[in-house]
Amino acid sequence: MKENIISVKELCKNFGKFKAVDRITFDVKRGEIFGFLGANGAGKTTAIRMLCGLSYPTSGSGTVAGFDVMRNGEKIKHHIGYMSQRFSLYDDLTVYENMKLFGGIYGLSKMQVERRSVEILNQLQFKSEINTLVGSLPLGWKQKLAFCVASLHRPEIVFLDEPTGGVDPVTRRQFWEMIYKASSEGTTIFVTTHYMDEAEYCNRVSIMVDGQIKALDSPAELKKQFNASAIDEVFRSLARGAKRGE
Amino acid sequence: MTGFASFVKKESLHILRDKWTLLIILIFPIVELLLFGFAISIEIKNINFAVSVPHRTEAIRKQVEQISSNPYFTFRGYISGNEVDKELRSGKSDAVVEFSKDNSVLIALDASNPNKAMEGAGYLQSILMSGNSNASETTSNLSSIIPETHMLYNPQMNSAYNFVPGIMGLIFILICAMMTSVSIVREKETGTMDVLLVSPVKPIRIIFAKMVPYFTLSCINLACILFLARYVLKVPMSGNLGGVIGISLLYLSLALALGLLISTVTSKQITALIISGMLLLLPIIMLSGMVFPIENMPAALKPLTYIVPARWYISAIRKLMIEGLPFKYVLKEFSVLLTMTLFLVALALKNFKDKME
Structure with missing residues (x-):
């Protein structure tokens, strides 16, 4: 039995009277690919922000990478990587400059940055583009690079906020191969997505509706529970009950 | 110092890659200065x-x-x-x-x-x-008393003397406040701010790293303006140069704090631009005494000029640069600017912290 790397109990975040996140409880195991699903406005982003140490929970408790989300938000930041759909590196910097920047931010030495960058670019067969401005690369490549940059400092957990939005199916497939590889090397992946076929790739998924987690299990178990043939159906039957609008 | 140097480098690269903006930042003050110094004149000559x-x-x-x-x-x-x-x-x-x-x-x-x-x-x-x-x-000695007029400090009534301090007051606000606020807000808009905030680098370091290159650019501008004013427009610079530079650096810090403050209240680049344009530039041109003498303003408007930082800066620069007064004569302006700077820095930092939470 693997240890829990994220463990959250009764976590809440209120904005005034509005309960953005309403008593969520779940655990994520080390090396797991955890799918965090929910409709827009269900509270996913708020929950992720709390787990990343960006915002303080209103109540509840939780640990991420062994640090308390209430007290040690700053320490958590050293152990996680983050990538979102909106962000795919700085367009006006080259591939290598982006890597140097994020390496520097996480306190890697010049040597380490150089070694890991070369290693990553070799794996992606992308060495020739090392001095290309990121802005001139296709979106799919940017997203793959962004994932590599987010894991450049070898974080224990990588948070991926809709990482494959707007990317073609072939690149999405390649992206998930990268996720599997990272997971097999022991990195925990915490991923949100709107693509239900991607949810099927996860070890376990949770589905959030109106700030609460309404379902949590492996895709196969969920389908059995809800008597559905795909996660898509499970999601829709749960999301139909949502009271919050878009 | 985690990543601070990497950040400064990144910000400098952003500016260097954006050739047009860089060109405008560097050329604009020079053009402005020469334009006001030579072409535009408020005195009637013909x-x-x-x-x-x-x-x-x-x-x-x-x-x-x-x-x-x-x-x-x-x-x-x-x-x-x-x-x-x-x-x-x-x-x-x-x-x-x-x-x-x-x-x-x-x-x-x-x-x-x-x-x-x-x-x-x-x-x-x-x-x-x-x-x-x-x-x-x-013949008869009927002539009345004819007053003799001396134009002190600016015997040729050279309008450049009037405009150099004004331009300085304008340029520094423009570059420091407008450019920093826009560059901070740009990261909010593109979402990169989130990624930076997830990193272990303290938010305030991110902000300071953003200010460093703009501060440097402004110092280059300051040097250019002083050089042009002295050798091309022949402004005497009779006062102490150290005083001029000192008070200019204080004014630069004030402008940076303003930029930070603007960036904490907006989330769109265009809003930041409009706020800096309307809230900073117009009052500077209208209320700082740069173009319209404060003495001639209606009584209701005069108190308003007290809150325009450029008013104090321009007045101090006039005293130091044109009249050649020693630094102790601008102590009032200096302390007003210092108080404003401290107040703005405190407000901006507080606002920034609130927003980041």
């Missing part, structure tokens, strides 16, 4: 005048000659008494001097441009008066 006389006498000829010899006036010719209105209306002349039979003189001016008319009247009166006194010296 007044066309005509003369109407019942019959030409030697005395009148002498007076007309005296006016014409003044570089500000161009003699358009003699006209008859009933042509005065036509002459002014057609715009051929800006002023008509009418000598009448009883030796009285009437000066008629086209006051559609009040400044020009006022100034022209002033010049004409003084020329005619001095002409009278010369003529009457030998």
